[in-house]
Amino acid sequence: MPRTPGVTDAAVPCAPDRPSRPPEVLESEWNDWRWHMRKRITSVKKAQRWLRLTADEEKAIEKSAGKYRWSVTPYYASLMDPDDPTCPVRQQAIPALGELVEFPGAEVDPVGDMFYRKTNRVVHKYPDRVIMLITEACPVYCRHCTRKFHTTDVGGSYFRDSEGESFTEDLRYIAEHPEIRDVLLTGGDPLSYRDGKLEEIVSGLRGIPTVEIIRIGSRFPVLLPQRITEDLCEMLARYHPVWLNTHFNHPKEITPESAGAVDRLLRHGIPVGNQTVLLRGVNDDVATMRTLMTELLRIRVRPYYLYHCDNVTGVSHFMTSIEKGWEIMEGLQGHITGFGVPQYVLTTRIGKIPIAQPCFTRTPDGLLLRNYRGEEMVVDDAVHPITEPDAR
Template sequence: MSHAAPTDREDTTGPPPARPAPEQAEWDDWRWHMRKRVNTVEKAREWINLTEGEERAIAGVAGRYRWSITPYYASLMDPDDPLCPVRQQAVPAADELLEFPGAEVDPVGDTLYRRTNRVVHKYPDRVILLVTEACPVYCRHCTRKFHTTDLQGSYFRDDEGGAYDEDLRYISEHPEIRDVLLTGGDPLSYQDGRLEEIVAGLRAIPSVEIIRIGSRFPVLLPQRITEELCTMLSRYHPVWLNTHFNHPKEITPESAAAVDRLLRHGIPVGNQTVLLRGINDDVATMRRLMTELLRIRVRPYYLYHCDNVTGVAHFMTSVEKGWEIMEGLQGHITGFGVPQYVLTTKIGKIPVSRPSFTETPDGGLLLRNFRGQELHVDATTHPITETDAR
């Protein structure tokens, strides 16, 4: 699908915004950031010089899509450039209100596989547990935009604050479930005590081997990753955390410190980047992102093709663009720094990287490396079928 590149290049150059200057103790307190989130035009003007287009978009999404930005994440935005990669992920855009062919509120099928108020059981041995609708920043490219930011919508059948008895019972009655991913919204929006109740409930189920947390707090508000949180989570190992760094600009001393705290408490950190038009859809940016992630000891996990979600489709690239980026990564950076390129669908996550080989008429393989060099190997060297194997 082809969409026009962003064109909001209105001149916003002017006096720099008088950005808030809190005390260091306030800046280090994640609760302060949550209380002071940017969610009005007036608050946004404290951080950036809004364009007329951005102001119209903010008015246009009112009553449909929530938006808020933590002061920390706002501090990463270029005050004068509406195409700043951080700003595009956080500030509403007019394209969110456009209609795109094939766009759906739930293209990945969460609602099709929902078994309780919170449990989504798509894969044989694992489920997701929808913890909350709340996020510190409502990312404009969110796959669950209907669930987390549509003011009239939710995937919850009942209120999110209700008891977890039904959800935990479902998991315990299905012993094939060995892996539970807490997601939402962002589970770390909850206070430590409430979060621990959920994690402890899962850990009490003998068949649950792995607990994962999907959270963008390390990116959007790394101050949330406190020593107390990490100590609490470490009581319930094995616990893993997956996050979403989408641009090198998001890798800061604060986010690196948050990752370090998680790792020092035995919590591995993986990254699931979303391929986003105008933000990271070029080889140089993606290569830098992956190498910077390795530097702070975050393992690149997935490169998600942007889902065709209502209100999000303007961020989509072509699959061919994804192939171009993957080929620009493979061989140019260390192997474990190359994520798996996937398309998320109603039938699951489908790897869509272009193969680096073709079968030849003689039953062999024609191999192609990252430089484009080719090598033919015959069936006696590398048998394709098991009957031919030594």
């Protein structure tokens, strides 16, 4: 597999002494994303080929049966520490008893997707952009998913009609609202569809003159990078401008395979951004987050958002305090290059709200500024006026 310059096995954190491909699996199978989808881990018996499950993990799998879906691609399982249940990759994919605990204030849709839904798939929350929830399916059902009710809950769905219904109504809504210039395909994971079906959707959007930007939200570069084929990239490149946002949460997820997937997207003119979720026990410390952001830059992925974990039913056990987020943001700002620092946001029904602490305070003498070392200075109001001068 071609490797991005500068990315080596030694430089990328991996599970200790863990070959990425089991010896009994042919290389041609391991490199075929459809093989991984067919061989997804969906039972204790299958998981035990990769991991030594704890009693609590087995109990969580048993108790979540009939409530929450779960599946893990062999590739993603290969990144897990087989002996450590606190492995940050393992925690994101293996059911936990915390998912079944009721937390105060938890909701199935705290961000208001269903409130803003205009058609079966279109959610119109912001003036000039919409999301299209085109599927419920994912290669791995992430335990922290903010749309857990839609993707992972066996009885849940944001769809009014079935996923297989025609897209005509959705495309018509977008065409009839010329203020919509930006469409984000999400789900579930849009790349769960085969190229032909995905192209039908993308070409339908590109046929709407007022749609300027098509974005795809996909965790396949992390969970199954083999899906990012040359054929897929060539197809998407026919409908530029196309952007892709992905979702690395921990440095262990950055591998030669994921770096190769990013490289293929970039070589076809598809920019790649990253949206990390702050997760208790996974990445809620400064050192891990710094490493993640700098490693992302090294494989040419732009950090975009750091999401505060939503209080979602079945997800709340991953939440940290907002103070923890502030601590991490202070540990990033000034300590790594500026474009490697994501925007820390809280997603609400009224939108994504930036919640990083300000580095300034308004005083009678002007702005009191504070840098990443805690050093302070006052910028006099006469030098940089806070209030617009009266033009009269």
